[in-house]
Amino acid sequence: MQMYDLPDPRGHFGPYGGVFVAETLSHALEELREAYERSRRDPAFMAEFHHELKHYVGRPSPVYHAKRWSQLLGGAQIYLKREDLNHTGAHKINNTIGQALLARRMGKKRVIAETGAGMHGVASATVAARFGMQCVVYMGSEDVKRQAQNVYRMKLLGAVVVPVESGSKTLKDALNEAMRDWVTNVEDTYYIIGTVAGPHPYPMMVRDFQSVIGEECRVQMPEMIGRQPDAVIACVGGGSNAMGIFYPYIKDEQVRLIGVEAAGEGLASGRHAASLSAGTPGVLHGNRTYLLQDANGQITETHSVSAGLDYPGVGPEHAWLKDTRRAEYVSITDEEALRGFSDLCRLEGIIPALESAHAVAYAAKLAPSLPKDQALLVNLSGRGDKDMQTVADRMGIQL
Amino acid sequence: MSRIAGRFAELKAAGRKALVPFLTAGDPLPASTVPLLHAMVEAGSDILEIGVPFSDPMADGPAIQRSSERALKNGVGLADVLKMVSQFRQQDAKTPVVLMGYANPIEAMGVGKFVAAAKSAGVDGVIVVDYPPEECGPFADLCGRAHIDCIFLLAPTSTDARIREVARAGTGYLYYVSLKGVTGVKSADVAEIAAQLPRLRAASDLPIGVGFGIKDAESARAIARVADAVIIGTRIVQEIESAGPAEAPARVKALLAPIRAALDQPPAKAA
16 A cells, blocks of 8 residues: 555545535535644644643553563563543543644634543543533433443533433434534534544544554654554544554554454344444445444444444444455454453553453454564553443442 | 426416425334325325435434334335335326435435336435435436436525535425524524525526425415425424324324415515
């Protein structure tokens, strides 16, 4: 892959991506495209973005060699990109900082966001507080129940959390509702999408803001081991942490890119969220991508132990990377993810988010089959504090 | 001439405006839809818009979302909707039928297969909410070859350049969404709409239908002064929801009759 300059000017990654929205949003997206194009070329904007990342988020995040765990697995060496150490506890803040700065440039005083597990909601509420903006977060009512702590965090940060009762009452419905809010309040409102999905320019813009993760790794890995890793592994729900770490490596063809989807109770069970592994192309939430859908084109309900991966679509760039085979996509079940979660807790003293535990679990599967001088770089996209209740419930423990 | 163009030509000749009701297919029951469509025609409707249920109706407000959920619970998909249109056509060969919905059910069926099936069922036009002109070239070409009109939306936020682009791609009529927002939440502001329509007229000779926010005879009549067609969706879907399957056809007729009468009333003489 000598050249990679996707998306095209209308947001297409091959047949994927694009702007599949009602006319009512066309103008708002055009404005956003223009504002983002101007800002990304403006050194003052990028300087401000990186200043915030350094002083407010705490970047760069370190790369950590998980020696004990690697030794025990007896194969390739595993390195963890510690996005869990960011302010608010996950990679999500990289993107919300970028978009909040953009919203401010566009003169928008109100931001809205959708959230599943609540991490993007918290990251949005955080930057809204930081920049003095009004913030409304849409969250499926099922997720509101599952993630009560994050709901409270958002409220503490001054956001209004709106439970969404329509459809399956989860992340996809929260996204629908946020879109409806945006259509209605388009003049004063900026919609912060939390992942590399949605209509153009979101998949590109979120990827660009998140690619700070991979850019840092490109510097850090040679410092640590004298070269780039042999493989980069990240979990994929919508796919923002994965695009963030993959993107700067796309041109290095010798570096394997491995996305790990949520297999839930197993792909055969039908209760999973593995859109790339088990889905088919279609149109949802403003872009064409792989979707979990039935024969009538209705979006099906998904399942994963990790709310952040519980989404029936995936970013269109991942769809393209899959079709072109530049990236490989695999899946990890709830059970395997929980095992990876426990291993990392006990062997390395790091409590990963259940989302990230999927990437961790796949690394543990892959490492023993590879020689000891190989290096696997895993994006530890978030920390697991938010998941205490879920994990305790699964283990039959009352907190 | 397509059935839609023919209908607008007749109306124009008679100095009348089109009444265009909407319902969601399969709501409240699959068997309700065809009788409801006939009831709408009996109440003086000119063109029928039939909503294809979708799991994620992003551009719709709560009432139409609920109707979509009820239809999906009844297992109604795009193929069933096409069967309903065929069934309707057995008794009504004249009234134009437009399908309105989202892209994914069409893509799941296959664009070519859909256009062929829609043609043979007797569909005259399609409104695919999340297919703007720039994303549906091949689909629009297929529809054009099958003489199915591709009807596009325009909004208060559409720029003049955008209006020209959409007007070039559209056939049948232009659907002007009179409000910012989703279906059925606010009321239409007639003065604002009247101020916007000349921008559309300047770009296109197509008839203009206005929808979103029209709830009763009074608002319909006011809109009809400036538009060629009055599109009523949410209000009807609400009526169907509250009436239940048995009463729905009669209640919808009772809702539409005074609107039809108001549209046909001669304009009040200027004082």
